Amino acid sequence: MPETIPVTLEEAIRLHPADLADRLQRLEPPQARALLKRLPKNCAASALAEVELDRLPELLSGFDPARLADWLPCLPPADAADLLQHLSAAARRNTLAALPPEQAGNLRALLAYPEDTAGGAMSNRFIALREDMTVEQVHGLLRERALEQRADDITYLYVTDAAQRLVGIVSLRDLVFRRPERRIEEIMARDVKSVRADTDQEELARQFEHYHYLGLPVLDAERRLVGVVKASDALEIARKEATEDMQLMVGLSGEEHALTPWRKSVGRRLPWLYINLATAFAAAAVVNLFEGAIARWTALAVFLPIIAGQGGNAGMQTLTVIIRDLALGELSPGEGRKALLKETMLGLINGLAIGLVVGVIGYLWKGSAALGLVAGAAMLLNQLAAALSGVVIPLGLRLLRVDPALASSIFLTTVTDVAGFFFFLGLATLALRLATP
Numbered sequence: 001m002p003e004t005i006p007v008t009l010e011e012a013i014r015l016h017p018a019d020l021a022d023r024l025q026r027l028e029p030p031q032a033r034a035l036l037k038r039l040p041k042n043c044a045a046s047a048l049a050e051v052e053l054d055r056l057p058e059l060l061s062g063f064d065p066a067r068l069a070d071w072l073p074c075l076p077p078a079d080a081a082d083l084l085q086h087l088s089a090a091a092r093r094n095t096l097a098a099l100p101p102e103q104a105g106n107l108r109a110l111l112a113y114p115e116d117t118a119g120g121a122m123s124n125r126f127i128a129l130r131e132d133m134t135v136e137q138v139h140g141l142l143r144e145r146a147l148e149q150r151a152d153d154i155t156y157l158y159v160t161d162a163a164q165r166l167v168g169i170v171s172l173r174d175l176v177f178r179r180p181e182r183r184i185e186e187i188m189a190r191d192v193k194s195v196r197a198d199t200d201q202e203e204l205a206r207q208f209e210h211y212h213y214l215g216l217p218v219l220d221a222e223r224r225l226v227g228v229v230k231a232s233d234a235l236e237i238a239r240k241e242a243t244e245d246m247q248l249m250v251g252l253s254g255e256e257h258a259l260t261p262w263r264k265s266v267g268r269r270l271p272w273l274y275i276n277l278a279t280a281f282a283a284a285a286v287v288n289l290f291e292g293a294i295a296r297w298t299a300l301a302v303f304l305p306i307i308a309g310q311g312g313n314a315g316m317q318t319l320t321v322i323i324r325d326l327a328l329g330e331l332s333p334g335e336g337r338k339a340l341l342k343e344t345m346l347g348l349i350n351g352l353a354i355g356l357v358v359g360v361i362g363y364l365w366k367g368s369a370a371l372g373l374v375a376g377a378a379m380l381l382n383q384l385a386a387a388l389s390g391v392v393i394p395l396g397l398r399l400l401r402v403d404p405a406l407a408s409s410i411f412l413t414t415v416t417d418v419a420g421f422f423f424f425l426g427l428a429t430l431a432l433r434l435a436t437p
Contacts, residue, residue, distance in 0.1 A: 009038050017043075021050035024059065033062040045074035048083060054264070056086040065091065069098035072107070078123040078233070081110040109226075118204045119197035121237060122218045122227030128160045129170065129184050136180035138170075155214045155230070159188050164224040166192060166217055194219050197226055201237045206329045208234035272410065279414035283308075286418050290425035293432055299366045300428050303375050306358065307424045311382035311416035314350060318343050318390025319412055323404050326394060340391045347387025351380035370431050378424035385419040386412070 012020055012035060024032040024047060036044045036059070048071065051059060060068065060083065068087075072080040072095070084092050084107060092111075096104045106124060113119025127145065129138060138157070157175070159168035168188030178187050194217045195204055207216060208231055216234075218227040287294070287304070294300050322339060325331035331339060359376025363369050393411050394404035 009035075012039060013043055017046035018050045020047040021052075025051060025055055029058050029062070032059055036063075037067075041070050042074045045071040049075055049079040053082075053086065056083065060087055060091075065094035065098045068095045072099065073103060076123060076125060077103075077106050077110055078121070081107050081120075082115075084111060085115055113197055116201045117197065118195045118199040118201065118216075118218050118229055119227065121201055121204065121233050122197070122229045123233075124227045126217075126225070126228045127157050128164070128225060129157055131159055131161070131167065131183070131185035131188070133184045134180065135175055135178045135182050135184070135187070138175055138184065139180070142175075156217075156228075158192075158217055158225055158228075159184055160225050163222075166194060166219060166223060166225045168192060169217070192217065195229070196221070202327065203329070204229060205234050205238040209238070276410050279410060279417075282414060283417040283421055286421045287425065290421075290429055293425055293429045296432060297371075297428060299368065299371055300425065302366075303358075303362065303371075303424065304421060307375065307378050307382055308417045308420040310354060310358075310379060311386040311420045312413045314347065314383050315386030315390045315412045315416050316409060318346075318387055319394060319408055322391055322394045323408065326398060326404050336391070336395045339395075340388070343387040343391050344384065347384040348380075350387075351383030354383065355379035370435065371428075374424065374427045374431050378420065378427055381423040382416060382420040385423075386416050389415040 012023070015023065020043070024035065027035065036048070039047070048056070048059070068083075068091075072083065075083070084095065087095065096107060099107070110119075110122075110124060113122075127141070129141075133141075155172070157170045157172070158166060159170060161167050168185070168190050169192045170184060170188045174187050193207070193211055193213065195207060197218050197220050199207075199218075204216070207213075208229075214231045216229050217225055218229060220226050322331065325339075355376035355378075358379045359372040361372070362375040363372030366372075389412055393408050393415075397404045397408065
């Protein structure tokens with residue numbers, strides 16, 4: 001349950017927006033809304049911009065459009081658009097209607113882009129220059145707009161033609177050290193890296209990771225400059241994507257936090273737990289096929305979790321490497337065969353090394369050379385199965401246009417459990433038949 005820590009108005013105002021957002025998330029929703037109503041609008045808006053996205057609908061639902069329209073102008077347009085995304089359609093429409101027409105138009109333009117694209121992540125606060133301007137004229141423009149722009153809005157200055165198409169970029173360093181009479185067309189860099197507004201946010205994060213820019217311009221289909229994505233926004237995208245992939249691998253929604261309301265968490269977790277239950281029964285069905293062998297050779301039961309567990313661990317190592325490389329764009333579709341061969345070799349080497357140890361332990365522990373041989377061979381085969389499935393599962397999901405992180409671990413453990421039990425008990429059954437006169 002959320003905490004009911006009392007927060008005085010004076011304490012709240014002194015807190016950093018991120019700390020205040022943490023405090024709001026630990027309060028009961030009615031208490032959090034009551035505190036937000038008492039805060040100065042700048043303070044309330046800054047705190048809401050830091051609140052976890054899945055908590056926003058609950059917090060914003062208790063406010064009328066007039067109150068929301070009073071807060072939104074205190075935020076950069078990109079942050080204001082993020083808040084509007086988490087309102088109901090009717091509340092969003094009414095809030096936009098309560099804003100000044102120019103600001104409402106800017107926000108509608110941002111809201112037109114899907115949230116998981118470069119357009120959804122960009123800011124429309126940037127400075128565009130003309131090629132025929134002089135350095136001195138640009139200095140004057142910057143002085144005029146000093147109060148309108150934030151410091152991180154002018155890391156780069158972009159040069160556009162009469163149709164607003166991007167033609168170049170100018171750094172602040174060039175403006176400082178170039179002579180006042182020089183024209184922008186003479187000092188600008190014409191080879192500009194950019195992204196399309198419909199670029200997926202994962203690809204956007206890869207672009208920043210690859211080029212190490214402080215900002216990337218965003219262009220529409222006609223190559224017109226419509227916004228800029230800053231490095232800080234790309235870093236946040238990368239963090240969210242990494243968190244989402246980590247959660248999806250274990251069957252979570254990718255949007256859950258420790259303080260997510262339990263009702264939402266149940267709806268997100270329970271379906272995958274049912275899937276996991278079904279796969280567990282599949283593994284149990286394999287064991288049931290060899291019930292007679294287990295009854296005759298009870299020592300087999302001791303080694304079942306060892307064979308399956310080691311396969312699952314080895315498979316997760318492979319799976320983690322493959323998903324990471326897919327997410328970062330370091331594994332192209334044509335390189336899947338190379339990855340499969342490498343992991344198969346690793347599975348063979350690891351299987352031989354671990355299988356030998358398991359076989360010796362089986363012989364020394366139970367005094368049965370046959371048990372040691374069966375356990376060692378099953379371990380080798382399951383390590384190979386784990387290596388193969390650790391590559392095939394994520395690549396197969398990518399081929400089907402499904403996120404490779406989507407519960408891959410559930411499918412992987414199903415393979416290693418079923419294969420491990422089948423190999424071990426199947427070989428044991430064969431050994432029993434050979435030993436029977």
